[in-house]
Amino acid sequence: MARLRTTKRILRLRSGVALSILLVASIAAMWIVLAGREAVATQTRNTTCIDTILLSLSEMAIALHQIEDADNVYRVSAFESQIRQAVVAADEAHTALSDEKGVNAFSPAAQDILRQATFNPLQELSEVISLAEIVVDPAEVDEATHTAANLASDLAYRLMPFFDRIRQYELEAAEVIADRQVIYGAAALLVSLCGVVFAALFAHLPMEQYVLNAQRDIERSQRAAEAASEAKTMFLATMSHEIRTPLNGVLGLADVLSDTKLDPDQRRMLGMISSSGNNLLQMINDILDLAKLEAGKTSLEFVDFDLEMVCRETTELFSGQAVRRNVRLNVESAHSEAGWYLHGAQGAVRQILSNLVGNAVKFTENGTVSVRLEDVPGPEGAPRFVRLSVRDEGIGISPDSLKRIFDQFEQADASTTTRFGGTGLGLAIVKHLTETMNGHVQVSSVVDEGSEFSLVFPVAKALARKQASKTQFTSTFDKRVLVADDNKVNQMVAQKLLQKLGCDVQLASNGLEAVNKARSWAPDLILMDVRMPVMDGLQATRAIRMDASIPGSATLPIVGLSANTRGEHEEAIASVGMSGYLHKPINREALVAELMRHWTTEDADGLDPNDLPSGLSA
Amino acid sequence: MRFLGIRWASLLIVGLLLPLPALSEDVPATLYSWRGSVPQDVFDRYTEVYGEDLIVDSFMAADEAEARLALKDAPYDLAVLPIEVVPRLLANNTLQPVKTQVAALKDVAPTLHLDVFDALLPDVSDYVVPYLWGSTGMIIDVPAVRARLPNAPLDSWSLLFDSKNAEALADCGISIVNSSQEVLALTLSYLGKDPNRFSEEALDAAFGTLSQVMPYVSSISDLHYSKLRNGEVCIALVWSVPGVAPKIEGFGEQYTYVLPKEGAIMWSNVLVAPRKREPSAHLQQLLSFVLSEEVFERLAAHSFASMSPFGEDVALSPMQHMLKAEIFPTNQMQRLFMLEPLTGAQKHDLDTRWRRLQIGRYQ
Structure with a gap:
């Protein structure tokens, strides 16, 4: 200088x-x-x-x-x-x-x-x-x-x-x-x-030379900043993986433990363990999501989906919390000529809505949280825009706080964190995701009367016709499942969940063991951790697919496991021939859904419908 | 309509004056001298010697020459001037030194007294070459004067400046040379005053005298030769040039040229070289020619002027001996004095009074 x-x-x-x-x-x-x-x-x-x-x-x-x-x-x-x-x-x-x-x-x-x-x-x-x-x-x-x-x-x-x-x-x-x-x-x-x-x-x-030098300095600084950002993202991703791996064990074991005989105090404490673990997991996910959004590394997945259904499902996730706070959840959708089956970023919408409804329930007591879905009229020929608004009757936000409500680590005031918890990243993620969808979000609020968050974003007409939802029924599986994971806790979690579903389970601690077990034991499905010592899951999958001595090696369902967020390993997983993907920590609902994707209903037998996650029901 | 012609003529004169082209090497040698002072055979001789033409531009009065040479770059290689004019031209810086250029001509012109002005006018001696000499005196038609003034002395300016005498002679013709300084100097001599001291009092006295005689003066002129030749005057204040002409040429035996006892003027005409932007290519050649013994004597004889007023000079021709005797009579030499130069302002003042005198408005 x-x-x-x-x-x-x-x-x-x-x-x-x-x-x-x-x-x-x-x-x-x-x-x-x-x-x-x-x-x-x-x-x-x-x-x-x-x-x-x-x-x-x-x-x-x-x-x-x-x-x-x-x-x-x-x-x-x-x-x-x-x-x-x-x-x-x-x-x-x-x-x-x-x-x-x-x-x-x-x-x-x-x-x-x-x-x-x-x-x-x-x-x-x-x-x-x-x-x-x-x-x-x-x-x-x-x-x-x-x-x-x-x-x-x-x-x-x-x-x-x-x-x-x-x-x-x-x-x-x-x-x-x-x-x-x-x-x-x-x-x-x-x-x-x-x-x-x-x-x-x-x-x-x-x-001129001065300007060029300054420009070079700026570009150098920019590259350094980008490199630093990259390093930060890598660090966050790594830390996320490293944190989530043991957390996966904690939550999984808590899940397994909840199925054992416990006295009320133990069950209450176990619930607190699960709740705290889930909160921690959500926090980690938020930080990782925000880091990726800021780094511009988020690529939205655009699919055909029922927006109204997503609203109802996401809102339903907070029903328990709502009951405890005496909050009535209400989802309503305006009539739409084009219908609510459309093409858009389903995952992003779900995440945004989850944040907004979660906040609404958190800050409301003895009131109503309304989620409303409607078309936004626009000029002819313009893309279709929809407005998704979440209105609560909570504590509201002061005008000063409204100006920075979407900033990172910002909440309405310091007391909010103390009183309601949270990282202050949710609304920043909402804003980033909305803008990534080429939409915008705005908020209006009256202190002590409530707030309304509205996001308007473009959607497209669905590429395919909506198929009628298949009616699922519950059953147990009489199948042999090989679990390949270097983490003993994760092995145990997966083993317990699978055994509870009626599966015969064997364990492998690395990819090489998994290949050998696949040859010797001939499992019906393999849960393969992507990152393992000796031989990672991707190499092991490639070896199994190419091994003719393994019965049905080409079609054997191999489901990848990763603590990373979805999408990071997706391409690699697909390229080596994995059949599916489960995000760690594994929960029972996702596991059942994945198993049912590979096995026909004939394979299932007598599974208690109440054990299935609500999102999988019709 | 006729008078519109004056304006057009004026414009034409101005237009002719405007170009005034600079002299080039091709311009012939040009001499500026008194009108009629260079005979045709001198022109011919110059052409014979140098194979070139000689141009002589002339003037009628010394004032005219002074005015012409008071301006730089006058288009002459050599000019003839009364010596008393030279200091005023030097004040205007319009002359260039010539003495060093003629020093080598001593052998060519043995009668030339180059050092004659060294002591007398040291400031101008480097710029002049002594040329012709003469006197300013009085010519008298003796019978006519005696008929009117039987007892008047014939060797005194009183014949002219005494108004009673002038009145008596008016009918036979009185003429005065048109040269203000000379007339005033001689008037002062007549009045017994220093002829070169032009104080206000002296001027008043002199012009007072002149104004009394002016009613009887028939002419103030530069053309006395013809007047004498025609017998138009019986007394005149004249230069020796026309004054000795009757004697030399043998006409008008009644005329006698005298140097009055109150004083007369010994004048000298000198050669000067006007200062020019470009050095004159003809100066040296023209000086050699004019001062050569043959030409010099011819010019002096033609002008009825003396080549030298000093001592006995055996080299002088008979003609020069005769002219010298008439112009500077040996027994009257002590009456002669030379004019001292006036400043430009003095000359202007004198001329202004002189003109007023001529038109009868001097009071």
Whole structure:
């Protein structure tokens, strides 16, 4: 920065110098123009004055000469008139030249003549005028008139070369001035060029280099920031995986433990363990989601889905919480000509709605949380927009807090965190996701009356017709399942869940073991952790698919397990031929749904419908 | 309509004056001298010697020449001027030094006294070459004067400047040379005053005297030769040039040229070189030609002027001996004085009064 500041100061200095040079050149040019104008005006005045004298002298000389030979009074009178006019003109010019200022306006050579001691032109001109006045004086006798005319005429003839020489000098001086103006103008132009060159060499080009350097610095900083962001994302993803792996164990074991015989206190404490674990898991997911959104690495999956159904399902997830807070959940959808089966980012909508409804229930007590779905009318030909609003009757948000409610780690006020918990990331995720869908979200709220969050986003017409939901029924599976996971807790969770579903389970701690077990034990399905020591799940899957000794190796269902969020391993999983994917920590509902995706209803036997997750029911 | 012609003529004169082209190398040698002072055979001689034409531009009065040469770049290689004019032209810086250029001509012109002005006018001596000499005196038609003034002294300016005498001689013609300084100096001499001291008082006295005689003066002129030739005057204040002409040329035996006892003028015409932008290509050649013994003497004889007023010079021709005797009579030499230069302002003042005198408005 010190270098940049120095450069900036120097550039300013140089620019100032260049501008000063140009300013000086401009002022000089202006001065030259004004001086030239004044010089031309002066030369014009001088030349006009001398021309007047010359013309008057020549008129007088001729008239004075001719008046001597005039043979009648009329001609004499006419000559006298001519002389009078010439005298008046000469006298005016003489008066203009009589003072020092008038003489000083002439060129030095002309001034020498005008001031010369011998035969001074101005003195002699005065004498000519004086003699001419005698000639035209009616009181004079003829003899005196003739003598005066003769003397004046002679003197006028002698005088003319002096004024003619003065005129010549003035014209030469004018030429010199004109030449000097050109030289001065050229000098001013040269100074301007110097200014331009100076500006180009010492200001413009360095400035250009300065900008380019700054741009390079910015790009370098940007790359560094991107790298740092990448590293942060990687760190978060890694940490997420590392945290979720043991958490998966905690939640899974809690789930398994809940199926054992417990006294009420133990069951209450186990519920608290599950609840805390789920909260922690949600927090981790939020942080990871936000990191990915900020890094621009979130790619939405656009599918055909029933938006109204998603609203109902998501809202239903909070029914238990709502009951405890005496909150009534209400989902309503306006009539839509296009229907609510459409093409859009189902996962994003579900996540957004989950955040908004969760917040609404959390901040409402003894009230109603309404989820409303409606079309947003727009101009013809525009994409279809829908508005999804969640309205509660909770504590509301103050106007000041509304301005930053969508910022990260921001809640209405500090007491909110204390009172209601949460990370303050939910609404930031909502905003990011909505904008990623090219939509926008807004909020209106009245303190102590409630809040309403509305998001408007574009959707498209569904690509395929809606298929009727298959009616699922519950059953147990009499199948052999191989669980490959390097984490013993995860192994145990999966084993317990599968055994509870009637499955025969064997365990493998790495990919190599899994391949060997697949050969020796011939499982009906393999749950394969993606990341394992010795041989990871992807390599193991590829080996199984290529091993002809394994019965049905090409079609054997192999379901990938990963603590990473969905999508991160999806492409790799598909490329090695895995049949499905389960997100860790495994919960029973997802596991059952995945098993039923691979096995026909004939494979199921007598499963208690109450054990199935509500989202899987019709 | 006729008088519109004056304006057009004036414009034509101005138009002709305007170009005044600079002299080029092709312009012939040009001499500026008194009108009629250079005979045709001198022109021919110049062409014969140098194969080039000689141009002589002339003037009628010294004031005219002074005015012409008071301007720089006068188009002459060499000019003839009264010595008293030179300091004023030097004040205008319109002359260039010539003495060094003629020093080598001593052998060419043995009668030339180059150092004559060294002590007398040291400031101008480098700029002039002594040329012709003469006097300004009085020529008298003795019978005519005696008929009117039987007892008047013939060797005194009182014949002219005494108004009673002037009145008596008015009918036979009185003429005065048109040279203000000379007339005033001689008037002051007549009045017994220093002829070169032009104080206000002296001027008033001199012009007072002149204004009294002016009614009887028939002409103030530069053309006395023809007036004498025609017998139009019986007394005149003249230069020796026309003054000795009757004697030399043998006409008008009634005329006598005298140097009055109150004082007369010894004048000198000198050669000067006008200062030009480009050095004159003909100056040296023209000086050599004019000062060569043959040409110099011819010019002096033609002008009825002396080549030198100093001492006995055996080298002088008979004609020069005769002219010298008439112009500078040995027994009257002590009456001669030379004019001292006036400043430009003094000359202007003098001329202004002189013109007023001529038109009868001097009071």
